[in-house]
Amino acid sequence: MTNLLTVLPDFDTQPYTHILPSLEKALISTADLLTLDALDVAKRAQVPPSEVKKLASAVLNGLHASTTLRELGLPTGNVPATEPGQYEAISTLDDVLDTALGGGVAIGKVTEFVGESAAGKTQFLLTLLLSAQLNPPHGVGKAALYISTEAPLQTTRLAQILDQHPKLAVLPPDERPTMARVQSAHIHDLEAQDHILRFQVPVMLQRHDVGLLVIDSIAANYRPEFDKGNAKRSAAESFVKRGNQVTDLGTLLRETAEKYGIAVVVANQVADRFAAFEPPPSQLQTSQQIQKQLSVSAPQNVPILSSTTPQGTSPDGAVTPPSLSTDDPLALDHQHRFFTGWGDDLQRTNLKTPSLGLAWTNQLAARVALVKVPIYEAKQYMAGEEPNIAGWKRTFKVVFSEWCPSSCSEFEISSGGVRSIAEQHENGL
């Protein structure tokens, strides 16, 4: 059948080779076999019903045998169990950011780092490539595999972080991570991506005892593939097809993470988000308002065509009941403020949306948004003059996660990698 060996990899198909091709041709899947009467299946595929019954009960036995009661929290795969209360993770080598992540990037899950270009995604990924090699609790004492889709692995920068990161520089030589334990590969296009991730990566994971798989970035190979539709397919069909591809990719990465007991970390790009309506001039960042606190005005959402405009009221805590901020709370434009990483702060206007849409978001166990906001020079600007950018405020935002609560922390990029701003203050720097 179409997916029998995906569902039950160890199933012995030998006794059924005479009916399986007919079932395949009739597009009968394993789930169909379990929900349809044997007679219906037999009629559709034109095979003897008794054979179908035998196959169905063999499949059922196989499924029951493979779904056994699990010890909660232990990942499948040969990873040692940690102390109770600790979740296995790969550290970011910064205490504040690790706390925000509940220990670090979790093993057995797919985590996404999303942000604009030069937001700091690669810095985090490179750091993780090194920290994975450390012994628990900071790492898993294994090698790392880096798959690039655009630029190749930045070995110079990796060497610099290894050399200058405060936590790595103090380690004795036998405990230090090495460049040799970072394997890298390159994927050129979407077809190669599926093949490499499905077949070649598992081989590499076992051959090199890999504990971390990094894909930088996941969206790159999708861009040229997304055509607006041609004579054969409409745009909507192309879009549905891409949604299914993205779902398959997510499933593959989740299965890989769980089966081999590794952390999968993925980098993703953003696109600008265009609001349905232009916000009123008071919300645009003119030079006067950059220094002043912007007042919170009603959020502009989906066009409301009636006269009752929504007024966002902040709740008084225990005094008045909290109310919805908009008439249309389930609108995608409103809801994606809370799962993209941009838009849940009413003061920001330069909104971004991670690539690959809602279908991809549904595949992730965690999303970390690296939000970059310019800090303008505080001086008198002439009319029409562009404000000077004095620096960047970078925020490490845990948007959602299966294992830790959401949070925001400020960080900066240095020669030694990334570090949180709060920690810097503690050290008196």
Place this chain on the structure above:
Amino acid sequence: MATVIDITSSPQKLPPSSHRLPTVSASDALQELQTAGPETIATTLPALDTLLAGVGTNSIGGLGRGKTTEIWGPVGAGKTALLLQIAARELCRGSTVVWIDGSSPLVATRLDSAIEQRTSAMSGIAATQGEIVRYRNNLKHYRVPTLSHLLAMVLHSQPDFPPSGTTMVVIRGLNTLIDIDYPRILFASAGKSPQQKWQAGRRYAVLGSLIAGLNKLAVLNNVAIVATTGCASRTRSDSGLGSALVPGISGAEWDGGVWNRLVIFRDFHCRFVGVQKSQGRSLIGRQEIGETGKIVAFDVEHDGSVRQQGPSSSLPSEALRKSISRSPAKPRGRYIDEVADSEGEDADEYGWAETDEDALTADTGVDETTEQIATA
């Protein structure tokens, strides 16, 4: 449970291969009804319990045992957080909870936190490590990697499933399992073979079989089944509004078979649970995509505990709910009719097909912006 009458002890000898027919006398059944535990499982949010209670009953509301509840909503909204609180409450009362993960296994530390919070909420004192472990062991955790595994578990369940003492069965990530085996196919495409057309309708047929099987399992074992179904997006071109979130699973048979449907979503200052269907009756219109139904506000604290926001009385304020104003002038063209084997033609997730066009042609917006900056 039902008592089995041993037929072979009756004067008439039946062949040994005949199946025993479990029957129960009417008086026994009434006895059991009067002595059995509550018929609902409390949701830990009093206002929500009230919304889920039947009209004119004096029973406390909540998730009905013997019924299936669907909880949907976007990622990170709080579905698992709420479910953990409900499950922890059951565990701390000595019941068994079956937790089936379809997309990603539950993190053990979250369960332990929830148990800790529940025990201190119920008894006022912190739980010991031994107590936490004991309650945690009452949670039977299964990881089903494919839809077929779930179907085997639920439709062809083994005799010892669910274990005795189970009051609640949680199935997390059901939409993920369905989407892998039966991905959405845009229905209106020509040139399909008869097999392909049949295959396209299988998604809804399997969902129909699944909900029937779940309801049967729930009734036979007197458990409350709760399934989480993620979210998807659907355009609302007929009412002039943009895309909205919809449950990750849809279909006439599935929607009809579910007893309660809750939506959990976030807002700027807190989270909300909307009751879209309760007591088997839909509280929102079929065509009203984006309606939340009556809502209850709550929040998830940093430690994972869930607290209701707003009035502590169990009556949800009607003022919280404003109905969505729709454009009256636009004639309602085609309904997105949900026939059992079809779905809305415009399966355009995220509405990209439209917004991309808009973005490319909207150069007027950009001009206005630069003008305003220049003149400020």
